[in-house]
Amino acid sequence: MTTVSDAPTVTVIPGDGIGPEVVAATLRMVDAAGADIVWEEAQAGSRVFLQGIPSGVPAETIESIERTRTVLKGPLATPIGYGEKSANVTLRKLFETFANIRPIREIPGVPTPFTGRGIDLVVVRENVEDLYAGIEHMQTPDVAQCLKLISRFGCQRVSRTALELARAEGRHKVVAATKANIMKFTEGMLQREFLAAAEDYPDLETGHIIVDNCAHQLVIAPEQFDVIVTTNMNGDILSDLTSGLVGGLGFAPSANIGTSVAMFEAVHGSAPQLEGLDVANPTAIALAAVMMLRHLEQFEPAERMEQAIFATLEAGIHTADVRVGEPVGTTEFTDAVIERMGTKSSTPSRPHRAMRIPVITRDDARTAPDSRVAVGVDVFIESADDPDKVAQQLIRLAEGTPYTLKMISNRGTAVWPRAGGNTECIDHFRCRFVLFDQVPVSQEDLLDLLQRIGGVYRWMHVEKLETIDDDPGFTRAQGEN
Numbered sequence: 387m388t389t390v391s392d393a394p395t396v397t398v399i400p401g402d403g404i405g406p407e408v409v410a411a412t413l414r415m416v417d418a419a420g421a422d423i424v425w426e427e428a429q430a431g432s433r434v435f436l437q438g439i440p441s442g443v444p445a446e447t448i449e450s451i452e453r454t455r456t457v458l459k460g461p462l463a464t465p466i467g468y469g470e471k472s473a474n475v476t477l478r479k480l481f482e483t484f485a486n487i488r489p490i491r492e493i494p495g496v497p498t499p500f501t502g503r504g505i506d507l508v509v510v511r512e513n514v515e516d517l518y519a520g521i522e523h524m525q526t527p528d529v530a531q532c533l534k535l536i537s538r539f540g541c542q543r544v545s546r547t548a549l550e551l552a553r554a555e556g557r558h559k560v561v562a563a564t565k566a567n568i569m570k571f572t573e574g575m576l577q578r579e580f581l582a583a584a585e586d587y588p589d590l591e592t593g594h595i596i597v598d599n600c601a602h603q604l605v606i607a608p609e610q611f612d613v614i615v616t617t618n619m620n621g622d623i624l625s626d627l628t629s630g631l632v633g634g635l636g637f638a639p640s641a642n643i644g645t646s647v648a649m650f651e652a653v654h655g656s657a658p659q660l661e662g663l664d665v666a667n668p669t670a671i672a673l674a675a676v677m678m679l680r681h682l683e684q685f686e687p688a689e690r691m692e693q694a695i696f697a698t699l700e701a702g703i704h705t706a707d708v709r710v711g712e713p714v715g716t717t718e719f720t721d722a723v724i725e726r727m728g729t730k731s732s733t734p735s736r737p738h739r740a741m742r743i744p745v746i747t748r749d750d751a752r753t754a755p756d757s758r759v760a761v762g763v764d765v766f767i768e769s770a771d772d773p774d775k776v777a778q779q780l781i782r783l784a785e786g787t788p789y790t791l792k793m794i795s796n797r798g799t800a801v802w803p804r805a806g807g808n809t810e811c812i813d814h815f816r817c818r819f820v821l822f823d824q825v826p827v828s829q830e831d832l833l834d835l836l837q838r839i840g841g842v843y844r845w846m847h848v849e850k851l852e853t854i855d856d857d858p859g860f861t862r863a864q865g866e867n
Contacts (some may be wrong), residue, residue, distance in 0.1 A: 387582040389426060392421035392422075393420070393593040393829055394423060394425070394454075394638075395423075395424040395425075395426050395453070395454045395456075395669050396423050396426065396449045396456045396457065396458055396678070396682075397426050397427075397428050397451050397453075397454045397457045397458070397464075397679070398413065398425045398426065398427050398428070398457075398458045398459075399428050399430050399431075399447065399457065399459040400427065400429075400460045401430075401431055401459060401460020401462050401656060401657040402431045402432045402433075402460070402461060402462055402463040402655050402658070403461060403463060403655070403656025403661045403745050404460075404656060404657045404658075404660050404661055404666035405431075405460025405461045405462070405656055406460065407666055407668070407716055408460065408652070408666050408667070408668040408670075408672075408716065408735070409458070409665070409671060411459040411668040411672070411716055411717070411719075411720040411834070412652070412668055412671050412672045412674075412675045414658035414720055415424060415668075415672050415675070415690065415691055415694070415720060415723055415724060416675050416679070416696075416698070417692045417798065418689070418691075418723075418727050418826055419679075419687040419688075419691035419694070419723040419727055420686075420687045420727075421679055421684050421687035421688075421691075422684065422687075423682075424523050426449070426450055426453075427777075428446060428450045428456060429444060429447060430442055430459075430477065431444045431462035431463055431656075431730065432460055432462070432463045432656075432706035434447075434473070434630075435464075435473075436561060439673040441473065441478060442462065442464070442472070442473030442580060443473050443476050443477060448480065450703070451477075451647060452483060452840065453867075455647050455648070456647070456648055456649075456650075456678065456681070456682065457477075457647070457649040457650065457708075458649075458650050458651070458671075458674070458675055458678055459647070459649055459650065459651040460475075460652075460656075460671065461652060461654060461655050461657075461834050462474050462656065462747060463655070463658065465655040471634075475518075475525070475669065476708070476754075477512055477642075477649060477715060478513055478577050478649070478746050479798070480710055481646070481647035482514060482644045482645065482646075482647075482685050483513055483514070483643055483644040483647060483649055484512065484513050484514050484543050484544060484547075484640070484643070484644055484645075485510055485512065485513055485543065485544050485547040485548075485643045485644075485680070486510070486511040486512075486513040486539060486553055486621060486625075486640055486641070486643075486722040486859075487507065487508060487510055487511075487512070487547075487551065487631070487640060487641040488509045488510075488511070488621075488625040488628070488639070488653065489507075489508045489639065489641060489643075489673075489677070489678070490505060490506075490507050490508065490509065490625075490628040490629060490631065490632055490638070491505060491506045491507075491598055491632060491733075492504060492505045492506065492632050492733070493632055493633060493637055493669075493699055494696050494697075494699055494700035494731055494732055494733045495698075495699030495700040495701065495703075495704060495708075496632065496633040496637060496704070496708055496792075497708075497710060498631065498633055500608060500631050500632070503607045503608060503609045503839070504609045505609055505628075505631055505632055505838055506609075506611075507608065507611040507612055507613065507614065507628065508551060508555070508557075508614070508758050509614050509615075509620060509624055509625040509628055509730045510543070510544060510547060510548040510551060510613060510615040510616070510621070510684065511615075511616060511617075511619055511620075511621025511622065511625060512540055512543075512576070512616070512617050512618045512621065512626075513544075513617075513618060513635065513642060514540065515535050515536060515537060515618060516534060516535065516536060516617045516618035516619050517532050517533075517534050517618065517809060518618045518619065518622075519535045519737045520531065520532075520637075521533040521535070523846075523847075524767045525766065525768070525814055525846050525847065526812075526813050526814055526846070528812065528814075529812060529813070530814060531569070531847075532587070534569070534572050534611065535572075535576050536571075536572040536573070536576065536617065536798065537575075537623040537750075537751070538575060538579060538690070538751045538752075538753065538764055539635060539746065539748055539750075539751035540646075540748050541575050541576045541579035541580065541581060542744075542750070543581050543744060544576075544615060545562070545576070545579050545580040545583040545584075545615060545826070546583050546711050546742065546744035547588075547615075547643065547744055548560050548580075548615035549583060549587045549590060549592075549606070549612050549741045550741055550743070550744060551613060552613045552736060552742055552807060553581070553589070553741075554592055554739050554740065554741035554742070555736050555737070555738055555741075556694065556736065556737050556738075556832070557590075557612045557613055558590060558591055558612060559590065559592070559593075559611070559612035559613065559858065560590055560591070560592050560612065560613040560614075560615060560734065561592070561593050561594060561595050561600075561611070561613070561614055561615070562576055562577055562581070562585075562593075562594050562595070562614075562618070563577050563582035563594075563595050563596070563600040563614050563615070563620060563622070563779070564567055564577045564594065564596070564616065565596065565597050565598070566594070566596070567596055567866070570862065572617075572862065573597075573617060573721065574603070574628050576615075576617055577594050578851055580592075580594070580615060581594065587793075588600060590784060595685035596618045596826065597616060597624070600616075600624065601623075601624060601627060603626070604627060604628060605627075605631075608631055609626070609833075610842040614854075621711075624652070625638075626653075629653060631835075633708065634707060634830065635652075635653050635654035635680040636667035636669055636670055636707045637667075637669050637673070637678055638652065638653035638654065638670050639651075639652060639653070639670050639671065639672075639673035639674035639676070640652070640653050640674060640677075641674065641677045641678070641681070642742060642745075643681075644743055645743060646673070646808045648678070648681050649818040650674040650675060650677055650678040650681070651674055652657065652669065652670035652674055653670060655776070662843050663715045664715040664717055665705060665706055665713075666705065666716050667704075667705040667706075667707050667716075667718060667719075668716055668719065668720060669695060669699070669705075669709075669734070672691070672695055672723070673692065673695065676688045676691050676692045676695075679691070680718055680738050680741075681741070683740050685738055685739075686769045688735075688738070689735045690727055691723075691727070692735050693726075693729060693730050693731050694726040694727045694728070694729060695723055695832045696731035696733050697722045697726045697729040697730065698722045698726050699827045700731050700732060700733075701719075701722075701726075702717060703722045704719065705719055705761050707798070715747075721785070721787065729732050748819055754856045755855045756851070757853055757854070757856065758852050758853055758854050758859075759852060759853045760821065760826075760827060760850060760852055761781040761820060761821055761851050761852060761853055762789065762818060762819050762821055762851040762852070763789065763818075763819050763832060763835070763849065763850055763851055764816050764817065764819075764848070764849040764851060764860070765816075765817045765819065765835075765836065765839060765845050765846060765848055766814065766815065766816050766817070766845060766846055766848070766849075767814075767815050767839065767843040767844065767845045767846070768813050768814060768843065768844045768845075768846060769843050769844075771802075772811070773794050773796070773801040773802040773811060773815070774804075776794060776802070776815055776817070776843075777787045777791060777794055777802045777803075778794040779842055779843070780794075780819075780839065782819055783835075783838040783839055783841075783842060784835065784838070786820060787831060787834060787835050787838070788821050788822055788825050788827050788831050789819035789820065789821060789822075789831075789835055790819065790820060790821075790822060791817065791818070791822045791830070791865060792818045792819065793817075793818040793820070793865035793866050794815050794816065794817050795815070795816045795818070795864075795866065796809060796811040796812060796814065796815055796816075796826060798816075798863055798864055799810065799817075799862040799863060799864045799865055800864060800865035800866040805865050805867075807865070810816070815866075816863070817839075818851070818863075818866075819835065820851070824831065832848075832850075836848065
C-alpha cells in the first residue's frame with residue numbers, strides 16, 4: 387500500500403455484507419497494479435444505522451469525502467425496521483453526483499447468450515432527480531402520487547457528461563433514450579436539451595430513441611449502441627438490463643460523477659448471505675476501481691489492472707457466479723489477478739484520456755421567458771360522485787368567480803364533457819378551470835375558488851396553468867379538446 391506523500395488520497399468505504407471482502411481484494415489489485423493511492427478508510431451503512439445515525443453516514447465520513455473528493459465504496463445495506471433513507475442515496479445526493487456512469491462490455495471467459503456480439507457500451511443515467519426525488523403523497527386513501535421532477539439544469543449536466551464521456555473514450559455515437567412521446571414536458575426536456583447540447587459536438591453522431599424501443603433494441607442488436615444517456619428511472623432499468631447481457635451484476639461497475647466529487651462502486655448489493663464465505667465475486671468493484679484510476683488520470687495502472695482481470699477470466703479462473711467449469715474463491719481469484727499483472731488479454735482496453743466534467747450553474751440553465759400568462763387552474767378533488775354530478779356542483783360553485791369549468795379528467799382521461807368511451811372512474815378527479823378572456827386574477831380570487839370547492843369536496847392538490855412565451859405550460863387530458 388503506497389505512502390507516497392503526493393499521491394491522491396481516496397476515501398474507501400468497506401460497506402456491508404460482502405463489501406469488506408471485495409473491497410479488500412480490490413485494494414490488493416490496485417496496489418499490485420502500481421497505482422499511487424493513499425487510502426483513508428471511512429464508514430457508512432448498517433453499522434452506522436445501528437449507532438443511531440438515521441442517515442447511515444457519520445460526519446467523519448462526510449468530512450473525509452469533502453477532503454479527498456474521490457470515493458471507492460463497497461455495497462451498503464439499508465436495514466429493514468430501523469434507519470431512514472438509503473445511505474447510498476444519501477451519499478449521492480449530499481455530494482450532488484448527478485451522473486451515474488455504467489460501462490457494459492463483453493468480458494472474455496464469461497459466456498452469455500450474447501458472447502461474440504462485441505457489446506461495448508455505456509449507460510449514463512441522471513442520478514439525483516426524476517421519480518427518485520422520492521416526493522410521494524397519498525392523494526386519497528386509494529390513490530398514490532409520485533412527483534416526476536425533471537429540471538433543465540439536470541438535463542444539461544447529464545447530457546454534456548455523456549457527450550464528454552464519448553470523446554474521452556474515443557466513442558462515436560450518443561443517443562438519448564426517453565419517453566418523450568408520452569411525457570412531453572419531463573422526458574421531453576431531456577430530449578430537447580440533449581439535442582441542443584449535441585450541436586456543440588459535431589464530431590459525434592447523436593440522436594434520440596424512445597426508451598421502450600431502446601430496451602427492445604438492446605436485446606436484438608446491443609452492439610449498435612455506444613453511449614446511451616437517459617433519465618434516472620429509465621437508466622436504473624436499462625443499466626440492469628445491459629448488465630445481464632454480459633454476465634450479470636457481478637461484472638457491473640459504476641461511477642457517480644459530480645462537479646466536485648466522484649464515487650466508484652459495484653452495482654450489486656451487499657449479499658449478506660455470502661458474507662465471510664470467501665465466495666463473492668470482486669470483479670465489479672475491481673472494475674469500478676479501474677474507472678477510478680482513469681478518473682485520477684492514472685491510465686497505465688488502470689489498463690494493467692483491467693487487463694489482468696480480463697486475462698484471469700479468460701484463463702477460466704472465476705468465482706461461482708460464472709456457471710461453467712470449477713469456481714474459485716474470492717482470495718484465490720484475487721491472487722490470480724495479481725499474478726497476471728502485466729499480462730495482456732485477447733480483449734484490449736479502450737483508449738482513454740482525461741474526461742472533462744461539465745460545469746453548468748443554475749443560472750446557465752435558467753430560462754427568462756418574455757411572457758408568462760395565467761390562464762387557469764387545475765384543482766384535484768376527492769369524490770365518489772359521477773363526473774356529471776361533480777361538474778354540476780363545480781359549475782355552480784364557480785359562479786361569480788373569474789373561473790369557468792372546462793374539463794374534468796380521471797387518471798388522465800377526460801370524463802366531462804363526455805366524449806364517448808367507458809372510462810372507469812376512481813375517487814380522484816382533476817378539475818380544470820379556465821379564466822374568462824384571460825382576465826387578470828389575484829391570489830384572493832384563487833383562494834376564493836378553493837374555499838368554495840372545499841365547502842363541498844375535499845381538494846388536495848392545485849396546479850396553476852400558465853402559458854410561457856405563448857406556449858401552454860401544461861398538457862391536455864386524453865380526449866380533451
